[in-house]
Amino acid sequence: MARTIIPFGPQHPVFPEPLHLKLVLEDEIVKEAVPALGYVHRGLEMLADIRDYHQMIQICERVCGICSTIHAQCYCQGIEELMGIEVPARAKFLRVIWAEIHRVQSHLLWLGLFADAFGFESLFMQCWKIRERVMDINEATGGNRVNVSVNIIGGVKRDLAPDMTRWILSELDLVEQEVKRLEKVLLHDYTVKKRTVGKGVLTKDQALELGAVGPTLRGSGVAQDIRQLGYAAYGDLSYTPVVAKDGDAYSRNRVRFLETYQAIALVREAISKLPPGEISVKVKGKPEGEIVSRVEQPRGELMYYIKGNGKKNLDRLRIRTPTFANIPPLLSMLPGIELADVPVIVLSIDPCISCTER
Amino acid sequence: MLNTLLFVLILGPFIAAALCFVVRIRHIRSFIVLAMACLLAAASLLLFVKGPFSHTPPSLLGIPTHWWILWGDDILLFTMLYYGFKHRHLLTKILVIFQIVCLDYFELFMVDHSKTFPLFVADNLSLIMVLIISIVGSLICVFAIPYMDKHEEKEGFQKSRQPKFFAFLVVIMGAMNGLVLSNNIIFMYMFFEVTTLGSFMLISYDRSEIALRNAVRALWMNCLAGAAFIVAMVCAYVTQGTVDAQKLIQAGHMGGIMLTPLALLCFAGLAKAAQIPFQSWLLGAMVAPTPTSALLHSSTMVKAGVYIALRFAPGYAGTFLSQCLAVYGAFTFLAASAMAVSQSNGKKILAYSTIGNLGLIFACAGINTPEAITAGILLIIFHAFSKALLFLCVGDIEQHIGSRDIEFMRGLYAKMPRTAIVALLGIITMMLPPFGVLLSKWMAIEAASKHLFVMVLLAVGSSLMVMYWARWAGILLSAPYGSQVTPERQGVLTRLPLLVLVGGAVVLSLCAPLLYSNLVAPILSAPSFSVRAGIFDNPTGAFLLYPVILVLGLGFICALYAARKARKARTSGPYLSGAQTKDPECFEGPMRKPVAVSSQIYYFESIFGEQRLTVWFNIFGGMFLALLIGGAL
């Protein structure tokens, strides 16, 4: 029987990013989905050859425009570990603050896009409206809405003054209030549940076997989060992973939604415990040796493999981003679903192609 | 004059059939068929001009007519019995033997042949039927001449089976003419049985295993109809003492005494018209060459079924039977439309559409108001033209592209633009205003509006119908991007019937007011509509036929003009998310491989899957039938 074959992307209105899927359908049921990548591949890991290891911070930050600061943080932590640099405590807390603010921003962004994927336009608008407050915090603290560029090797380059932290807290209160108003919609609305519950189920075993990370993994009932390792200042903060057990799009949605509250709480706690002191130390020498550095991005575990050889250019920089790890699980979810659910399920892993392909 | 016309219309085809069978030279056979087609068409027109009549022709060769009939019946039934034995089909044997016994006893010992009454009576309904049978049927026969040559060539038969094929093709037309003109129900019965045998022979034409199986199925189901017919005759004679159809109708249901024969007659009609649960024989008939299907579906055979129901409609007006028939017909309409949705086989879609439309006609007969009867009669006319046209188109397309699957008709416009347009017109005349089928449907729906249940069934059914037609129409027009449209070559004997039929389908729709006021209105108990300036009007509603035609026609001309002008516009391939390759209908897929896009229409197997639905619908249909007969007993 003839089948419908659709190119889903690279340019497609539901995915801002050039994700390309070849979809084979029968009566709108997906029979086969094969991804084609490479539309965003730049080859930026190779830039380590011509940029020194300080300049690479800016490149790493631009692996992705949504969790920019966390990339820089991961990279800096890796180099610091290689070179044996001890970062001042205040810097560690500041890193957490910016990272968690980014997480709030990223999750709100995702909640909106997710809503748009199932055609809930006003919800999309609402999420993004709330998100603008967080973007303002970014711009006010880092000087740019997206690439806050605060991380440097040895610490951070900007500090938060007390009146700034006070303002951040008051803004976050407003954000939290508004997010709370969406709880009834995103977690309990009939139409939302109808479109998400039971869609794209990934069982716990599958999730582990296929190497899922982040909310995709936690949505399948595995309480695993790199923040449990206590890097930066997480060891001093109260943190337990948010978990949902059903493994469907709804569970992943639930995890992210609740993590938004959690991230706000973490920022509050970090600000309240913010120690005084220096924000960076001077760096001497060149990195040598190899290291794996991991942090938790909004989308999950981010891993940098860094190999230095005592020169100012790194020998090898390899970035394994969360979406890269979540694509095999995604492929296992697609067959058998409806065409209309393709955007919902693809978005449910919060895909970021730009960092997947680098 | 009348005698000659009747002779030509009824016996002419039989003689032509005999000639076809005997003279085994292709060209002569073609000539005979052509000549007979012309003759039939001319005779039907002449008969039509003469108008309604009651007439008893002189007996043939001095032998009383009823003897001819008896012999004819016996020959027929014994032939059927022979095939029953040949194919070892028990049910057929039982049914045929039952008929032989009943019929012979009835004719020899019960019927008083000395009573005289006009043997042939024609009112407008009969005349319309004769016209349809003779003209549409003849066109199909003409189309069959080149078609069968190609068909046999393709199938690679050693020995041509065309003589037999054409013989039965024309015989059916004669039988149908006889059926609709007869006033003696024994005559009716005989002609009824001729069509049964004829269809059996035509369906089994290919002699493949499946063809034989389907033919036998058609045979026993129609024998069941025949058996019901005989029982009805006997009952009717017992209560009324006559076999005069006019008298039986006038007698009405007589407080229920006459209801049993009427119900049985309806049953015979329903089985013959392949209403659920008998649809399988008509679907099976698809294995025969397309002209057979066209003939069985449009102007003959199944139309015999609805003809009987309509003919006897006044007899059961206002009874439970009538109510039941209305619901049953509407149910069939819905069921057939639903099942058509899951089909991709073009002929099967047409078959289900036929069943559905016949259901609608039965529903009209059941509703039994003047509006409903008007709707039913008009539907017979318009349906015949459009359906014959569509079948012939599918046949022609199948011979060109090698498939009757509508999925494979994508891009047809590029390969066979003329046929594609003709088929498109056929589809549009089946479903959209201002064309006749829709006009009749409108009448039917308005007439049904008091019958809630019927109404709901019709409303849902007609939407389903729109669905399967619309997508087919769309597919016919799809052409690969930037393709060169090259008109196909067609022989004159292929093109002529198509053109006449499409012309008929369109022009007759325009003449609907004339048809109504001159043909239909006179036979109604009360006029259902007032027609002025092409506007059908009655207190229930109004159909502004001519104004709608005028505006849509103007729009059509503008649209054509604009489409022509748009040829100069820049063209661009379909949107493929920006990934299209040099070939604009391929996109660059994974591994840099070009992937040709393709589309499939939705068959909703999970909702409208044929097999699942068939089971349920057969159960429902059977229940309705039981109710229909049981209620009448």
Add this chain to the structure above:
Amino acid sequence: MTEGIIVFNMTPNVLRNFFSKSATRLYPKETRETFGNVRGELYNKIEACIFCRTCARKCPSQCITVDTKEATWQCDPFVCVYCGVCVENCPKKCLYQKNEYRKPAIEKEVIFMKGEIKKEKTEEDQQEK
């Protein structure tokens, strides 16, 4: 999980939106003051520049060209990613970023500045050597 299934949960939110002022900033009709330390357009107070090339070397985007002989400082604002690294590293603090963003342009452009050679060398420059 105790949540019931309810429809129209979004209603309070949209009604609140409906009855309150829209969140829209009517840019460009109304403009909002930018935050204090925003990293906007990049400029050089060329009088102070000593053409030490630190900025050019440190720039991760390699968009600054300094000609020590001709005493020119050139930056491609279409390549610059406004990261501020050059500003932080300039020994003379002559580079600065405005709070405003650079305006869109119809043509490609470069920032070209010509200054005068000053005799003194910076520490850092010597260090690098």
Add this chain to the structure above:
Amino acid sequence: MKEEVISVTPDTLGNKIAEMKKNGYRFVTMSCVELDSDTVDILYHFDKNLELAHFRLTIPKNEAAPSISPVYFAAFLVENEIQDQFGIRFDGLAIDYNRTLYLEEEVQRAPYCRITVSNVEGSEGD
């Protein structure tokens, strides 16, 4: 690296990987590093309850490495990536993009092999 890196050979790799899977390790990723003009290191990273484990496979560039994607399906993506970037071939890939995962015809050489260009043509395969 903080954790121990266990060296494996193409022959022992299969067993090791199967063992990891049996012990419930999650596949994290692989990293490929060019060592010199002829050899590369392929590192396999695994994780169990946030504990990392690494294997190191050192192989010549023009020799095909065994694919672990039949065991850990998730590895197919990174193996294809390495094929693209280093020109190394993997045997038995679950889905083989045949060096087209990221790259178009325009990028002729394996971009991550900076030390030699000469071997690349040979290792580009069919």
Add this chain to the structure above:
Amino acid sequence: MIRGAILVTIGVVVAPLLGGLIAGVDRRLTAWFQSRYGPPVWQPFFDVMKLFGKEKLVVNGWQVFCAYIYITAAMLSVVLFFLQSDLLLILFVQAVGAIFLVIGAFSATSPYSQVGANRELIQILTYEPLIILAFVGIYLVTGSFKISQVLLQTKPLLASLPLLYIALCYALTIKLRKSPFDFSTSHHAHQELVKGFLTEYSGPYLALVEIGHWYEVVLILGLCSLFWATSWIGIIVLVGLTYLCEILIDNTMARMTWRWMLGYVWTIGLAMSFVNLIWLHGR
């Protein structure tokens, strides 16, 4: 005669203007519901005029043909409405347009357009029975399918046809292409099918389709107005409230799938219609 001419003019000229205005107000209100400022209410007219000024770009000539038939049929159905003609006839004429639009979509090889066309057919399949049954309800109350008879009523139809009105609102939501039923095409095309069955229509032809859509909106709102045709205030209140509800529903619901729609609307919608009809019948 003069009255007829005036009504025809209203149908042909005023209806699209009204439809465009409604679309503009709709976009503005939607924006307000989303805490946005929104476009000017004249925006739809700018859009259409701009489209008329665009380059003609076609995938195949049949789409052009279909766009013209669509607008003709839509216009005719509105004219018939203003001429107080037969309700069923109006529906059928309107269907000509809807069907031709689908045929046009099928005639292009774009898979988005094809899938959209299939979905549009399902939508037609879903709303047509509801509208027909609403008309039967009207018939049962007035004894006729003619609008002229409806206007002679002294009691608003809504009183006897409340459930049918709700069922009609389902049809209205589908026709207006609003959430949860905006899956064959939607106004802003942020969906899995790009612009669904309108994907391949562009420039002036898209403008025609847009104007045709305005006609349809006026028609279907007109049908709603029949339910309180006894007074102008009634009409305005009923239609205004209905439309406001539509916008609200659009903004408080996710887009559902056609499988859900077919199941839901057919069971709930047909059941409500049937209950209402039986109640009428029994009266």
Add this chain to the structure above:
Amino acid sequence: MDTIKTFIRKSRIKSPWLLHFDCGSCNGCDIEVLACLTPVYDIERFGIINVGNPKHADLLLVTGTVNHRNKKVLGNLAEQMPEPKIVVALGSCGLSGGVFREAYNVIGGVDKIIPVDVYVPGCPPKPEAIIDGVVTGLAKFAQKKGDTS
């Protein structure tokens, strides 16, 4: 006739429908484009709708670097847009390749493939800057001749 032409011209700048193509951006620019659609910036005020279909679009917003794979897509999209149209390149990446312009798979800015009408610098440009870019583009748009018949 002339009034109609003027009205069409006027409509053109009042109703630029937008097509956004992420040509390998880091998402920074992308998300800012999306942010423009949302309540705080609401570019629908200018009649802008994100249509996501080149055949309906007047305004092509491109973010990100051009690479060997997406250059074909970029060309295809521009080709499928009916005249008159304008192309706005966003962010350092879209203008020149930005920080990535020396990476091996990066060709450079958008103007390497299709003519660009407006360049909006920034990394990423703020939504305000994107609005400015669009407004600048519209001024140019009104001048473009197209099929005004």
